[in-house]
Amino acid sequence: MRSAVFSFFRFFHAVSGRRCVGSTFRSFFLPLSPSAARAFLLAALFMLPGLGGCGLLAKGGDAGPQAADAQQAETGGEADPAWQGTPIPYTLRIEVRDKSSDENGLEGKMKDASQLAQLAKEPPDSLLALERRARADTESALKLLHSQxxxxxxxxxxxxxxxxxxxxxxxxEPGPRYSLGRADVRYDPAPEVPESFKNRSRETGFWGLERETLPPPSFPPVLPGVTVGRPVTADAMLAAVEALPERLRREGYPLAKVADARYSLNHEAxxxxxxxxxxxxxxxLMGTIxxxxAKEVNAEYLQRLTPWTPGEEPWDSELLEDYANTLRGLGLFRSVEAAPAEADLEKSGGxxxxxxxxxxxxxxxxxFRSISGSARYDTDTGLGxxxxxxxxxxxxxxxxxxxTAPLATEIQGIKAAFEKPAFLVREQRLLASASALREDTSAYRKMAGNxxxxxxxxxxxxxxxxxxxFVESGSLKDNENSEHPYGVVSPxxxxxxxxxxxxxxxxxxxxVEIKLTPFTGFYQESFSAMAGSVAASVYYAPLRDKAGRPDDRLVLAGRVEGGAMAGSALRNIPSSMRYYAGGAGSVRGYAYQALGPRDNEDDPLGGRSYQIVNLEARFKITENIGLVPxxxxxxxxxxxxxxxxxxxDWGAGLGLRYYTPIGPVRLDVAAPLRRIDGDPPVQVYISIGQSF
Structure with a gap:
């Protein structure tokens, strides 16, 4: 609401035609010369302390002692509350005379802008101070009514x-609501539309194999975004005016701007x-960058990241901002600023x-270099x-x-990952990784490199x-077999x-992600199989903020995942490549890898297919604290x-979130709805990031 009142200041005088308080004072002092006016003001300032000391003028809005004594005598020994220094509690009632006008939420908007409402827990020291608050609110109310x-x-x-x-x-008392009578736009000088702007297209679809035809630039004679004949608030009008040059800056005119905006009222109409x-x-046209x-980062690399071909596409400020956001996401720069080279365009003249x-x-x-660390705790696997x-x-x-070097009960070792961006083409990355790991779980023990x-x-x-x-080789021992060497190759x-x-x-x-993983190799004998999986997650915020945007005070989140493996018997597939479920990353409330078939020793056997469902309701209690059933x-x-x-099998629980700039810190407590013999009744998980 305060933004609506603030926005109204920007064209208040042009619309209302009223003179400001400052102009009234200037009119009052017009008969005096400037030097005489200054002398008069200085004399008045020097006299104020004396007036206060003799009781004619009180300091801080309170009466002097003589005035207070006089008031007390007149009221039979009780001082007038207007002159008291004790807090004056009050209640506030905001009334809109025409209830049909409050369809626009005037009462709620006024409450947001009201000093009386905002300072209700800080009562003033006198009735005079309370009256000052009320008078300030009437001024805010007028600005609100005008802005609406x-x-x-x-x-x-x-x-x-x-x-x-x-x-x-x-x-x-709102009175009649004014509508928009005219919103004319004039362009000076008349815009030039080059031939290259009239037949524009851009790549779309997978791999850019399709092209979409774009309309030529348009110069509407009536302001877009508002409707003649309907009421237009101050916020809406200013937003529409500011959007007009931005639209032109996306269509090939980088220096477009609003030179003048005049508003007037027709009280009769x-x-x-x-x-x-x-x-x-x-x-x-979009040119080079x-x-x-940039001292350590090659400028040629930054040039390869530009999402346009220099000299071929009309200027697009949105495209330039997308490029700036790409640079910000590289992790190479503390700050990135992007702007058109206006002086060059003015010289060329176009x-x-x-x-x-x-x-x-x-x-x-x-x-460019950084060291980091992370920690987690699960009831089933301990500290990681x-x-x-x-x-x-x-x-x-x-x-x-x-x-990275993981150190946990179930995994230890070292991993290395390499990424080269803009490999051969701008939108492509080269990825490579290697690791040497030791894994020790309830289902298997493995030492391997990949x-x-x-x-x-x-x-x-x-x-x-x-x-x-992907290639991997090492030794593997599960609960049904002794230790054997194994190897896997998997495109x-x-x-x-x-x-x-x-x-x-x-x-x-x-x-949504789909994975296909065929693999072949040897374990106790040769094997080949085809594996595939599908995972999908969705996030929805049912509440809206005052601007109509999704409000993250409540987020409903859901995830489903499933996978299948065909082509080989379960016993021939290395246990480290089978599917498992249970634990922090899949089904909370159950121990790590606990769900599914068991061997003769009641240890997890793993499987050839799986499915997982996760449902969460993420409530934000404060800006930094949240609860998640x-x-x-x-x-x-x-x-x-x-x-x-x-x-x-199902598990249910309640989570606590502490939100930080790098993601939420997560504490989840979960219980299995069907407890497995020997497992604890409750599992606790502590880590960084949402569960999905």
Whole structure:
């Protein structure tokens, strides 16, 4: 609401025609010369302390001692509350005279802007101070009424001192609501539209194999975003005016701006009229980037990341901002600023067609090396630690090398991962990894080394795909067999769609990923199999904030996952490559890998198929604290395909979240709905990040 009142200041005088208080004072002093006026003011200032000391003027809004004594004598020994220094508690009632007008929420908006409402727990020291608050609220009420198109509105207040606490009534009389009579837009000079702007297209679809035809730039004579004949609030009008040049800056006119905006009222017709003057500026094409501040990062690498071909596409401010956001996401810079090189366009003038306009990119490099650590605790697996070292600019082209060392009950070792962005093409990454690990779980014990290499590519907006080759060799012992050497070769492919608004703490959007993993190798004998999995998660915020945007005070989150493996008997598949469920990452309330078939020793056997369901309601109690009731379900099967939504074990619990800039710290307490013999009745999980 305060933004609505603030926005109204920006065209208040043009609409209302009223003179400000300052102009009234200037009129009062007009008969005096400037020097005489200054002398008069100085004399008045010197006299004020004397007036206060003799009782004619009180300090701080209270009466002097003589005035207080006089008041006390007149009231039979009791001082008038208007002059008392004790707090005056009060209640506030906001009344809108025309109830039909309150469809626009005037009462609620007034409460948000009211000093009386905001300071209700800090009562004033006198009735005079209370009256000052009320008078300030009437001024705010008038600004509110005007900002909501009630330009004939009135506001008043009354104090009922006969009751305790004092009853304050703030009355709003909106009157008729004005509508928009005219919103004309004039362009000066008349905009040039080059031929290259009239036949525009852009790549769409997977791999950019399709092209979408774009309309030529438009110059509407009536302001878009508002409707003539309907009321338009101050916020809506200002937003529409500010959006007009931004629209032109996305369509090839980087210097477009509003040169003048005039507003007037027609009281007879009860309309608001607007006349907008726009300077479109010369047309331009997207040019090369000019980088300043990059010392260790190669400018050629930053040039490869630009999502446009220089000299071919009309200027698009949104495209430039997307590029700046890409640079911010690299982890290489503390700050990134992007702007058109306006001086170059002014020199070229754009005559004979569109000029090619460079973009100035100013960056401040951040440290490229970092050391980090993380910790987790689960009832079933105990304490887990991990340290990491990372270099984000290994060969000066944004190459990232990350080395991690997990140390936990079930896994120890070292991992290394390498990423080269913009490999061959802008939207493609080269990925490679290697690790040497020892794993010791209830299902198996393994010592092995592995390596993988592959490509990951953005296929379209929100779509990614990847291929890789994975190899692993080592020794493996499960609960049914003695230790044997084994080896695996696995080409892999995945397809992913991600529309989440935040990777660490999403409140809207969804993610879907499909994986295909054929593999072959030897264990006790040769084996080959085909594995595949599908995982999907969705996030929905049912509440809305005052601006109508999704409110993360409540987020409903759900996830389903399933996988299948065919082509080989379960006994021939190495136990480390089978499916498992149970624990923090799948079904909370059950021990790690506890769900599914068991061997003769009642240890987890693993399976060839699985399914998992996770449901959460994420409530934010404060800005940093949240509660999350959840329900998890899942099962592992020896069959090749899972039994959809059948024969599943479920766990339920309650989680606590502490939200930080790097993601929430998570504490979950869960209990199994069907307890497995020997397992604890409750499982506790502590880690960083949402569960999914």
């Amino acid at each position: 198109c009630y330009y004939d509105g009135k506001a008043s207040f009354s104090l009922d001192e006969a009751v305790s606490p004092v009853r304050v009534t703030l009355l709003l 009860r309309t608001l009229n607007a006349d907008i003057l726009v300077r479109p500026g010369p047309p331009a 000019r980088v300043q501040g 005559e004979g067609g569109a000029a090619v306009l460079p973009a100035d990119i100013t960056v401040a490099e951040a440290p 630690l991990e340290g990491a070292w990372e270099h984000r600019n290994l060969f000066h082209n944004g190459e990232k090398l990350t080395v 390596a993988s290499a592959g490509l990951d590519r953005r296929l379209a907006r929100q779509w990614w795909g990847g291929i890789s080759l 892999r492919a995945n397809l992913r769609r991600d529309s989440r608004n935040n990777v660490l703490n999403p409140s809207s959007g969804s993610e 959840f329900l998890d379900g899942g099962m592992v099967y020896t069959d090749e395909f899972p039994r959809i939504i059948g024969d599943m």
